[in-house]
Amino acid sequence: MYIGSDYYPEHWPRERWREDARLMQAAGLNLVRMAEFAWDRMEPEEGSFDFSWLDEAIQILAEHGIKTVLGTPTATPPAWLMHKHPEIYLVNREGRRASFGSRRHYCPTIEVYHSYTRKIVRKLAEHYASNENVIGYQVDNEFGGSRTRGRCYCNSCHRAFQQWLEAKYRTLSRLNESWGTAFWSQTYSAWEQIPLPWPNEAPANPSLELDYYRFISDAWIKYQNLQVEILRNVSPGKFVTHNLMGLFPSIDYRKLGEPLDFVAWDNYPRFSQHLDPAAVAMAHDLTRSLKNRPFWVMEQQSGPAGQNVMGTAPSPGELRLWTLQSIAHGADSIVYFRWRTCRWGAEQYWHGILPHDGKPGHRYAEIKRAAQDMAKLKHLMCSAYPAQVAVMRSYDVLWAFEAQPTSADLDYDQELKSYYRALHSLNVNIDVITPEAEYDKYKVIVAPSLYLTNDDIVQRLEKFVAAGGTLLLSFRSGVKDWENVVHEETLPAHLAGLVGASIADYTSTGRFESPNAPAQLAEVEFVHPELTSYRGTASVWCDILNLESAEALARYHGNFFNGTPAITLNKHGNGSVIYVGTSLNDVAIRELSKWILRTQGLQAPLGTPTGVEIIERRYNEKPVLFVLNHNSERATVSIPTAARDILTDQRYNDELLLDPFDVAVLELV
Ligand code: GLA
Ligand code: ZN
Numbered sequence: 001m002y003i004g005s006d007y008y009p010e011h012w013p014r015e016r017w018r019e020d021a022r023l024m025q026a027a028g029l030n031l032v033r034m035a036e037f038a039w040d041r042m043e044p045e046e047g048s049f050d051f052s053w054l055d056e057a058i059q060i061l062a063e064h065g066i067k068t069v070l071g072t073p074t075a076t077p078p079a080w081l082m083h084k085h086p087e088i089y090l091v092n093r094e095g096r097r098a099s100f101g102s103r104r105h106y107c108p109t110i111e112v113y114h115s116y117t118r119k120i121v122r123k124l125a126e127h128y129a130s131n132e133n134v135i136g137y138q139v140d141n142e143f144g145g146s147r148t149r150g151r152c153y154c155n156s157c158h159r160a161f162q163q164w165l166e167a168k169y170r171t172l173s174r175l176n177e178s179w180g181t182a183f184w185s186q187t188y189s190a191w192e193q194i195p196l197p198w199p200n201e202a203p204a205n206p207s208l209e210l211d212y213y214r215f216i217s218d219a220w221i222k223y224q225n226l227q228v229e230i231l232r233n234v235s236p237g238k239f240v241t242h243n244l245m246g247l248f249p250s251i252d253y254r255k256l257g258e259p260l261d262f263v264a265w266d267n268y269p270r271f272s273q274h275l276d277p278a279a280v281a282m283a284h285d286l287t288r289s290l291k292n293r294p295f296w297v298m299e300q301q302s303g304p305a306g307q308n309v310m311g312t313a314p315s316p317g318e319l320r321l322w323t324l325q326s327i328a329h330g331a332d333s334i335v336y337f338r339w340r341t342c343r344w345g346a347e348q349y350w351h352g353i354l355p356h357d358g359k360p361g362h363r364y365a366e367i368k369r370a371a372q373d374m375a376k377l378k379h380l381m382c383s384a385y386p387a388q389v390a391v392m393r394s395y396d397v398l399w400a401f402e403a404q405p406t407s408a409d410l411d412y413d414q415e416l417k418s419y420y421r422a423l424h425s426l427n428v429n430i431d432v433i434t435p436e437a438e439y440d441k442y443k444v445i446v447a448p449s450l451y452l453t454n455d456d457i458v459q460r461l462e463k464f465v466a467a468g469g470t471l472l473l474s475f476r477s478g479v480k481d482w483e484n485v486v487h488e489e490t491l492p493a494h495l496a497g498l499v500g501a502s503i504a505d506y507t508s509t510g511r512f513e514s515p516n517a518p519a520q521l522a523e524v525e526f527v528h529p530e531l532t533s534y535r536g537t538a539s540v541w542c543d544i545l546n547l548e549s550a551e552a553l554a555r556y557h558g559n560f561f562n563g564t565p566a567i568t569l570n571k572h573g574n575g576s577v578i579y580v581g582t583s584l585n586d587v588a589i590r591e592l593s594k595w596i597l598r599t600q601g602l603q604a605p606l607g608t609p610t611g612v613e614i615i616e617r618r619y620n621e622k623p624v625l626f627v628l629n630h631n632s633e634r635a636t637v638s639i640p641t642a643a644r645d646i647l648t649d650q651r652y653n654d655e656l657l658l659d660p661f662d663v664a665v666l667e668l669v
Helices: 016-026 053-062 079-084 110-127 155-169 172-179 207-232 252-258 276-290 318-328 363-376 395-403 412-425 453-466 493-499 586-599
Strands: 002-006 033-034 069-073 134-138 239-241 264-267 296-303 331-335 387-390 432-433 444-448 470-474 501-508 522-524 535-547 551-557 567-574 577-579 580-586 612-619 620-629 635-638 643-645 655-658 663-668
Touching: 002 296, 002 363, 002 655, 016 053, 016 363, 033 053, 033 331, 053 069, 110 207, 155 207, 172 207, 207 239, 207 252, 207 395, 264 276, 264 580, 276 296, 276 318, 276 387, 276 432, 276 444, 296 318, 318 331, 318 363, 318 612, 318 620, 318 663, 331 363, 331 612, 363 567, 395 412, 412 432, 412 586, 444 453, 453 470, 453 493, 453 567, 453 577, 470 493, 470 586, 493 501, 493 567, 493 577, 501 663, 522 567, 522 580, 522 586, 535 551, 535 567, 535 586, 577 586, 580 586, 620 655, 655 663
Parallel strands: 002 033, 002 331, 033 069, 069 134, 134 239, 264 296, 296 331, 387 432, 387 444, 444 470, 470 577
Antiparallel strands: 501 535, 522 535, 522 551, 535 580, 551 567, 567 577, 612 620, 620 663, 635 655, 643 663
């Protein structure tokens, strides 16, 4: 367990370093991450390396009991390098080349950049291989985290894409067939003829576009792995990780995480997650589920955030709350971004633990308290995370929808979030998995809009349901094959056996035709006796369903398909499949989710008022409950059995009163 901060000694005079280390130690911090943007300091001129400043900082920190994680500095190649090799700059979709003076401006496939990368990473790894105060490495920084999301359209990427396709399809006839290039006379007779999906006079082939998104994701992973390999060979015995960005869409994090010891992510609840505790929870759950093991928060918000425009200041208590929320969801180390707010550069308003003046204030005091709390929870860091419910999110589906949203209102991640939010509000633990994960340990898998399918996924879902699982699918599931081509069979094609209903027709919202068209297509009325009677809304898309072996759980009200099934239930083996033909409003999703959990006998350990989150961990086979009050008001939670709060040692018999943004970690006694 580490608790630390992202530290930039290169931004402050040497005389200050000792004071920083002293203050860190006094706050209970035991780790820093450093140097991820400091290439210009490590190699001021080509071939002349200088790590002396970093050695000194590491040493001073070590004298105060603080270990170091070093970032490889490749997110910010220095001016001398970019001036010498402008071909390294990333080229965006419109053909504009990036330029110097910011960060993440390089292309992932340029060979000359790979060779400079190898050199600096090797030097760094050699220099620190035997330094025991350096415990691990972070490769680069937030791959894809820039305006283009790392999608490069340069000549090198173009050639690399063609080679990637050749390795995938082997023959052009297979590629032509898989993509359906007979459409618009696009048959290729040489690999060199294949374009990138540039903006063009009319849309590109969606199969080509999906493959490009897969290729560019692979290109970043390959670039990461080039560094991982050097770090492992030259500096063995230290961990290697990367800092991810939660639901970030353009890199397949499951594949990116594979060669890493553990994954980390950067958590800014008041910035990128828009202050939505469920969105933060979902990003944590996605990150943990990638490797199904504890992860790190490598950057945890520690003050008001923003680059040129700044957001709201965290309320007193929130920094601690976010820390404990991260731990609850499976993080075992927290690193705050950043130690001291910088006086210059693009992030002068991205506040750290210390303000610009370097004097410890209320944020410092709060982090000190969070560090004390973390120490009390040390034993829980590797405890089990019991989740019997999974929400499925596929990168391939995400990219296929990016190429063709099909409805102007369809947002795959929003759809997933609606289901996640409902389940999360019902206080059950959730994993956020990709289709490649194991399904056996779950009782419920919610896989909204599973647009693409392949035989492997279909077979494993069938097995899961046959064994007694509940699967929820929704509109636009099973539409296409893995190469983004519509299936020949009646929809939902290969999922038809599971769903027990066929799709006779469908409609999308009309905002594509007219911006004033209504967002709502119909109402949805629950008709099944086991469901609470409720009338909700159908928007984005409506499938018009014919029942086969399935029965109706809800019917449409209104529009030309008035009275037809909107939600169906099909028994399959020992389990059941629910198909939701439309995008439901939140209350409808919540009611449906309640019923699903009930039918699977899944009970939340506690009921809570809105804005109070419960996460269950298991330590020595016994439940430990994190109770997190995200409200700015006090909250009362009734508890079924006597409990002890590990943080305060207070005992409760029937009721727990939590202050605004306060947290209790209950051991049931
Ligand atoms: C990201 C980066 C950091 C910093 C923070 C704040 O997450 O990794 O370097 O830029 O955001 O903007
Ligand atoms: Zn490129």
